[in-house]
Amino acid sequence: MSTYRTHHCAELRLSHAGSEVTLSGWVASRRDHGGLVFVDLRDREGLTQVVFDPQNLPGSHDLRSEDVVRVRGKVAARPEGTANPKLATGEIEVHALTLDVLNRSETPPWPLDEENVNEDLRLQYRYLDLRRPRMTRHLRLRHAVASAVRAHLDGEGFVEIETPMLFKSTPEGAREYLVPSRVHPGLFYALPQSPQQFKQLLMVAGIERYYQMARCFRDEDLRADRQPEFTQIDLEMSFIEREDLYRLVEGMMRRVWKTALGVDLAIPFPRLSFREAMDTFGSDKPDRRFAMRLVDLTDAFRASAFKVFAGAVAAGGVVKAINAKGFADATQGQIDLLTEHAKAAGAKGLAWIKVEGGAWKSPIVKFFSDAEKAALAERLAVEEGDLILFAADAWAPACDVLGKLRTILAEILRKLGKLRIPENTWDFLWVVDFPLMTFDRDSQRHVSTHHPFTAPVPEDVPLLKTDPTKVRGQHYDLVLNGVELGGGSIRIHQPEVQRMVFEDVLKIPKEIADSRFGYLVKALSFGAPPHGGIAVGFDRLCAILCGAESIREVIAFPKNAKAQDLMTNSPGEAEPRQLRDLRIQAAKPQG
């Protein structure tokens, strides 16, 4: 038995009354009555009230927040009327017989029970921040989720395999962290953005089912849900089709939700094509917990007197609208704000109608015919108090604009109490049938919508050379409550198809394709099995399960928004000697 404890601080109950126990932990709070001292002793499990008689234990007067102590004492039922129903151990207390101060604590820089505190400070003293029960809960939930994932994948025959952190620079995609090689001066490794290529090589190696809690690195600007290093549940399987993978991930998520929240998720998750998602929600990661669907009005305004609409249709575009129910009382400022967002999303302006006092108030409604008004009223189910917002443009930008407005409106209406987004609703879905290629106007060439290893849908392969943007990829995104949780694809496993994508479709010069991806194409040529996989954002997953706003809340030692670690003060300068060894000269910023 430990000399430090016989029980933890959330363990003792009335049934223990009379027994002698030893507890160790931190002083969470003290209430010194002079002749009697109460201390809430905290360990990772919870709180226990310890009662000291300072005549016998004078040191109890000197206890301070966060001192580490060991207490031996007798468990006693609390006197009549003094039980604390807020504590699991609230029926009892420990009457201290001995007190050992194992370590003193400086006064904490902020009261640890204060939730709303400057994040700088929390990150600078992260070890104190993590003592708080909420953060302890986050880390332990994260562990429980990781365990559930491992248990599930183990049960499905997966093998956990580590892949290198020191990888090769592949300049496509996210900016990478470069690592200089001392042995090869002037040459660099890169930290992996994901183990993508290795997991495919493991399939060629015949592993068949691989997974890894993979640390990934991206040297891009940060967000609340983005860190320079983050963790993915990364997995890959051979001899599967998309549906096989959906089933696997659905089972895994079901297990995770059961473990973490005790919730039975409904599976299978619905599937929505990219086209349909954009068309009805204006997003490839739609939050369907609220309606506010995009409605198509193209045919109704084909011949409209309102030239903005008719013109868009004539140019091959669409007219679409959404109904922000109950927002007819939007202020001019709010309309302006929405217009700003619409413009930022690529719209030229924002047409709107307020339905107030039985009338349609709008700068544009005078152009509408009765038939057009009737179509509007019917398709948007227009009622008193509604605010209708329009987009008239080519299909993709029109959907995009309204999709962004939809998200913003939902947030505004939710705050105003006009839209209720149900809590504890887990709206999972698969978004599928993405276009394999997107035409990039800047570089005037086709780029992979996701990555160049995604296999085309078999029946679309003939279009690869003729009309690449029409080719659907076997890519899938896992979406939860409007958050992209993960994505993956069935990969190309025939070397000639992979080579064609690199050279004929993406127009990557042969030498570059060879030097960057030659080993992969070569590997495919040695009997690569059909395979595919997915990467699920583990930090985001944990944040959602914890109800946290930011993934920083579920990472033990995260970086701040400037990618710094405020506790260790990194990044920091390197010694001149280190730089000399690496043959690197730091170009100091001006000033």
Added chain:
RNA sequence: GGUCGCGUAGCUCAAUUGGUUAGAGCGCCGCCCUGUCACGGCGGAGGUUGCGAGUUCGAGCCUCGUCGCGACCGCCA
């Protein structure tokens, strides 16, 4: 790189139109207190209002610059 927001005591926040010596709660220090659990009582310490200029008789408040932090946009195959 851009837009917006924030920066006042250790922490969370006040400070009327630009006007006296910048306040409160918590925390901290000292004394008192045997049933508290947001313990209570009395007393005390603690401030370059992020920094620098400017306007003004006078700036926490206005202007400009700068630094820091955050959110978003760009970016994230």
